[in-house]
Amino acid sequence: MNKKFEEVTISSETIYEGRIIDVKKDQVRLPNGKTGTRELVKHPGAVGIIPITADGRLIVVEQYRKPLERSIVEIPAGKLEPGEEPAVTAVRELEEETGYGANDFTYLQTIATSPGFADEVIHLYIAKDLYKIEQPASPDEDEFVELMEISLEEAEEMMQDGRIYDAKTVIAVMWMRQNMSVNK
């Protein structure tokens, strides 16, 4: 792992231990020998799934996002359980959020969402060859989502009008542009 300009921890203070995130404040030794402060949000990490139907549509969910105080359209996603392999989380979250399984899961890319203040990473998977699960596991009880299947053209429209704008879903739409233009 590249440690250029490393900031060595001098001391670490736990500000908050929450249900999903923890918050820490570290004193660090900067590369010039001075001391600095770093505020850090610890997150368990997550997966995002790009589910593509047989006719080339993207399955997305609309849900309210309290931090943004609005609902947005996103690819299915969910947090890793402690010790859980991301590929396992991806299968679980696809089922819970969409009711689909996939015969073809392909790892695409891991993204760090906010490297300035958070350690959250999202592991992205492409899911193809989808099939309906008869009695799918339900989402978490405080999750309310509406399912949609959208074409690349509709996804582009939703990026234009701002219904799609979270990073992982923007990446999903750009991926579709690059890999599905024959289906346009």
Place this chain on the structure above:
Amino acid sequence: MNKKFEEVTISSETIYEGRIIDVKKDQVRLPNGKTGTRELVKHPGAVGIIPITADGRLIVVEQYRKPLERSIVEIPAGKLEPGEEPAVTAVRELEEETGYGANDFTYLQTIATSPGFADEVIHLYIAKDLYKIEQPASPDEDEFVELMEISLEEAEEMMQDGRIYDAKTVIAVMWMRQNMSVNK
């Protein structure tokens, strides 16, 4: 603004007011009438700049990211000052981090980085027709960055080997793929 499945705030507790982030814990009324808890990180928002040189290279910076405990390669970026227009921040951060100005700034897209727990958005700009600034403003005193100019091919390599993996820079590389393939 779309309010489907709105979660109405019942009460809000401030957990932490920091230098860059604030943390809040809200009790909310869920769509089914039950009560839920939401942990929220407040961030001032940021810009990311995709600076493209005359020969089609991307200007990036390598820097240590304490939350990830490693250094990564990213497009130039920086936080909004209070009340600052993102377009102004973009000009300032490009100068501070790279020493370049740009005659051609084009707005690309705004991304929400972590809509599940944070309100951070990054406004992305393409910067072209670059020129060296003779005595550029310096970056913040606790910022240590190394400048690089990389081809699309080198950017793809860095995504493969994990030096590039933050969301805004992955989007920048995907944008290059779509818009600069004639220069490959």
